[in-house]
Amino acid sequence: MSRTLAILGATGLVGRTMLSVLEQRGFPLDDLRLLASPRGAGRTLSFRGREIAVQAVGPESFVGVDIALFAVKNPIARQWAPVAQAAGAVVIDNSSAYRYDPAVPLIVPEVNGDILDTRPTLIANPNCSAAPLVVALGALRGMATLERLIVSTYQSVSGAGSDALEELDRGIRGGLESAPPRRTDGSPAFAFNCIPHIDRFEDNGYTREEMKVVWEVRKILGTSELPVTVTAVRVPVRVGHAAAVHAIFDAPITPQAARERWAASPGIEVVDDPAQARYPMPLDVEGRDPVLIGRVRTDLCDRNGLAFFVVSDNLRKGAALNAVQIAERLPRAPAVVR
Amino acid sequence: MSRTLAILGATGLVGRTMLSVLEQRGFPLDDLRLLASPRGAGRTLSFRGREIAVQAVGPESFVGVDIALFAVKNPIARQWAPVAQAAGAVVIDNSSAYRYDPAVPLIVPEVNGDILDTRPTLIANPNCSAAPLVVALGALRGMATLERLIVSTYQSVSGAGSDALEELDRGIRGGLESAPPRRTDGSPAFAFNCIPHIDRFEDNGYTREEMKVVWEVRKILGTSELPVTVTAVRVPVRVGHAAAVHAIFDAPITPQAARERWAASPGIEVVDDPAQARYPMPLDVEGRDPVLIGRVRTDLCDRNGLAFFVVSDNLRKGAALNAVQIAERLPRAPAVVR
Numbered sequence: 001m002s003r004t005l006a007i008l009g010a011t012g013l014v015g016r017t018m019l020s021v022l023e024q025r026g027f028p029l030d031d032l033r034l035l036a037s038p039r040g041a042g043r044t045l046s047f048r049g050r051e052i053a054v055q056a057v058g059p060e061s062f063v064g065v066d067i068a069l070f071a072v073k074n075p076i077a078r079q080w081a082p083v084a085q086a087a088g089a090v091v092i093d094n095s096s097a098y099r100y101d102p103a104v105p106l107i108v109p110e111v112n113g114d115i116l117d118t119r120p121t122l123i124a125n126p127n128c129s130a131a132p133l134v135v136a137l138g139a140l141r142g143m144a145t146l147e148r149l150i151v152s153t154y155q156s157v158s159g160a161g162s163d164a165l166e167e168l169d170r171g172i173r174g175g176l177e178s179a180p181p182r183r184t185d186g187s188p189a190f191a192f193n194c195i196p197h198i199d200r201f202e203d204n205g206y207t208r209e210e211m212k213v214v215w216e217v218r219k220i221l222g223t224s225e226l227p228v229t230v231t232a233v234r235v236p237v238r239v240g241h242a243a244a245v246h247a248i249f250d251a252p253i254t255p256q257a258a259r260e261r262w263a264a265s266p267g268i269e270v271v272d273d274p275a276q277a278r279y280p281m282p283l284d285v286e287g288r289d290p291v292l293i294g295r296v297r298t299d300l301c302d303r304n305g306l307a308f309f310v311v312s313d314n315l316r317k318g319a320a321l322n323a324v325q326i327a328e329r330l331p332r333a334p335a336v337v338r
Numbered sequence: 339m340s341r342t343l344a345i346l347g348a349t350g351l352v353g354r355t356m357l358s359v360l361e362q363r364g365f366p367l368d369d370l371r372l373l374a375s376p377r378g379a380g381r382t383l384s385f386r387g388r389e390i391a392v393q394a395v396g397p398e399s400f401v402g403v404d405i406a407l408f409a410v411k412n413p414i415a416r417q418w419a420p421v422a423q424a425a426g427a428v429v430i431d432n433s434s435a436y437r438y439d440p441a442v443p444l445i446v447p448e449v450n451g452d453i454l455d456t457r458p459t460l461i462a463n464p465n466c467s468a469a470p471l472v473v474a475l476g477a478l479r480g481m482a483t484l485e486r487l488i489v490s491t492y493q494s495v496s497g498a499g500s501d502a503l504e505e506l507d508r509g510i511r512g513g514l515e516s517a518p519p520r521r522t523d524g525s526p527a528f529a530f531n532c533i534p535h536i537d538r539f540e541d542n543g544y545t546r547e548e549m550k551v552v553w554e555v556r557k558i559l560g561t562s563e564l565p566v567t568v569t570a571v572r573v574p575v576r577v578g579h580a581a582a583v584h585a586i587f588d589a590p591i592t593p594q595a596a597r598e599r600w601a602a603s604p605g606i607e608v609v610d611d612p613a614q615a616r617y618p619m620p621l622d623v624e625g626r627d628p629v630l631i632g633r634v635r636t637d638l639c640d641r642n643g644l645a646f647f648v649v650s651d652n653l654r655k656g657a658a659l660n661a662v663q664i665a666e667r668l669p670r671a672p673a674v675v676r
Contacts, residue, residue: 152490152582154532154571172510180621193621194492194573196633196647201612205593205635210517214638226637231582231647233492235532235573242532244490244569249559255543274539283518283531295534297543300552301486301565309534309569 001243005327006033008080009071010054011040013162014094017169017320018069019047027324035061037076053171062087067327070094071319081122090330091122092323096212099124099219107326108221110267111138116329123326127210127243128318129232130216132291135317136310137247139265141256144249144261144304146221149228154235154242155198157190157283159314164190168236190287195234198311207232231323241314256298258306262293267317272296280311291317340368343425343665344404346418347387347409349378351500352432355658356407357385365662400425405631405665408432409657419460428668429460430661434550437462438559444557447663449476454667457619461664466586466656467491467547467570468581469630473655474648475600475605476559478596482587482642484559485565489551492573492580493536495528496621497652502528506574514654525672533572545570579652580622593634596644600631605655610634618649630653 005022009015015036019137022029022183035043042173055061062068062084070077070084070093077095083089097103103261105115106124110132126134137146157168171180178329180189188195199208206214218226255272260264262268271280272294280292291312299305312318343360346355353374360367366479370483372392373381379394393399400406400422402413408415408422408431415433424428436442444462449472454461463470467489473512475484495506509518509529526533536548541646544552548568556564610632616627631651637643 005398075481150488150584152569154492154573159530169514172514176510185614188619189621193619194575194578194649195619196580196582196611196617197615204638206638207614207632229584229639229643229645231490231584231633231645233580233582233647235492236575237573240532242534242571244571246567246569252515259339261481274535274543277525277535279534280358281526281531281533283527295543300544301567304673307567307569309571311532313411314586324438 002030004031010034014071017315065089094125116189127212128314132312148248156237239286286327342369344371344403346373348372352409403427407612432463450651465550466652470650482589486583487588577624580649
């Protein structure tokens with residue numbers, strides 16, 4: 001059975017990371033179609049030693065495609081997902097367009113990959129801060145029930161795309177000798193700054209990014225009433241999102257028990273040896289797959305509480321890697337379906 | 339009555355900021371003595387248009403001194419505080435050497451400055467993350483009782499001193515073209531990184547920095563049993579510490595009521611207008627006195643909870659400014675005491 005995969009948004013940061021991840025993991029495919037907006041089309045990208053031309057996405061783009069990875073903004077995802085589905089492709093969408101639709105599964109394979117056995121044709125890939133968080137929390141299921149979650153994020157600039165990375169660099173260079181210049185659009189410099197504003201503000205005073213983490217943690221863990229409070233902050237880091245997590249359970253989980261469970265769980269690496277000054281940091285995750293967990297400690301004021309620090313490559317587990325892992329986990333369609 | 343002030347550790351980042359703050363605030367003094375280790379002695383520093391030579395600290399350094407501001411590490415503070423007190427000086431110590439001594443008041447003037455009326459001769463100045471936090475929380479007293487506090491910090495590199503700032507710059511320059519180099523001592527780069535390790539690790543898995551905030555918030559607010567959990571993280575910012583604060587009270591405080599109280603409180607500036615993308619950021623506080631508070635919102639999962647973001651110049655309210663404010667608040671000693 002031959003398999004054709006398409007990437008829509010192949011020229012962006014996440015799209016290019018999807019390409020790397022597919023190549024590194026030896027994803028089984030017979031044909032790869034790279035798609036982008038007319039602006040991105042015409043370039044070529046390298047995959048497994050050959051150059052593939054990026055095509056402008058169009059009504060015929062998904063004919064014959066088995067799996068379509070989408071790495072585009074919401075309106076583009078909404079425009080092309082029905083087209084790809086109608087053409088028979090399974091769509092794995094990295095935008096937030098469908099994440100909160102009850103009919104669309106939101107998947108982190110380690111946590112709720114079994115939903116894929118129901119053969120959905122549209123699957124949402126989670127937010128870059130939500131994915132590593134649910135990997136960490138999902139692995140603790142069965143040890144105690146999570147009752148409360150308070151998270152503060154330290155999110156890298158690559159989460160805002162390649163233009164944002166250029167803004168960071170421009171700000172850093174300008175900021176070496178004086179105050180970092182504001183961004184081209186007039187918003188505050190990323191460089192030497194912490195910006196508590198990611199995505200747009202909601203009427204409740206939270207940012208959309210903060211609400212995404214709330215909604216997505218609940219949906220992926222299947223705990224629709226879980227109290228979650230998030231503060232999302234952009235920091236002058238290129239790649240790697242971190243989160244300081246305070247989790248309260250209905251019973252104690254000792255740091256050692258949590259570490260052992262995490263160490264035995266797929267997609268997680270425990271980096272937690274204070275005596276050797278070992279803990280997770282963004283500089284250690286770029287280009288790496290695992291979610292790093294460390295600084296694990298009991299809440300001194302609540303024996304049912306556990307505090308820890310989670311770091312992962314936001315372009316990988318937070319985006320491209322998780323999407324490819326979903327593709328890997330898809331049940332092979334019987335050949336007769338076509 | 340003439341007044342002589344000394345700064346021990348005058349050549350360091352905090353010492354030099356003390357000098358600026360004294361000058362900017364027109365602190366009333368007749369003589370200023372600048373003291374440092376033999377290594378720092380011999381330099382001159384400018385104050386009110388004249389150059390003052392920095393002297394090596396010695397047994398006679400505090401004779402005739404009314405107020406001694408200490409901006410040195412713990413062992414140096416422990417060595418010279420008794421000498422300065424014996425010479426008749428009131429010591430205001432920025433180290434943590436005496437902060438947890440029940441006999442030594444730990445003061446943030448806006449919150450517990452009334453303790454100074456008891457005429458202590460040794461006063462501790464709080465940690466750079468604790469000070470702005472208690473300014474924010476102290477202002478809300480009387481509206482409801484604080485029952486739980488969870489804080490994640492975003493701490494600038496200047497909190498680690500001027501050598502650390504040079505390490506940040508070296509890391510940034512090296513990191514513009516490739517991976518940022520590790521620090522001279524082999525520890526991880528500040529540049530493009532988040533490091534969940536400030537001060538040494540305690541046996542309980544928390545860092546000393548995290549425990550300082552716990553202990554100091556309790557001591558300054560006078561709430562010795564308050565449950566406080568902290569994650570302290572170094573971020574690649576030069577000046578300005580931020581904190582994401584989740585505070586649970588015994589009754590609701592609306593964001594609007596909190597903003598109004600804060601706006602009317604000394605030392606606080608409310609910067610909280612999401613519609614205009616206004617919120618506190620480190621780049622906006624360097625060289626400024628007020629504690630900025632914004633991103634104020636009700637905890638969506640607990641009507642008694644309030645989430646907010648606090649940013650201040652760690653060299654000012656977190657260190658030099660608070661020390662000078664303590665000095666300003668000291669009752670004038672009757673002349674007969676000498």
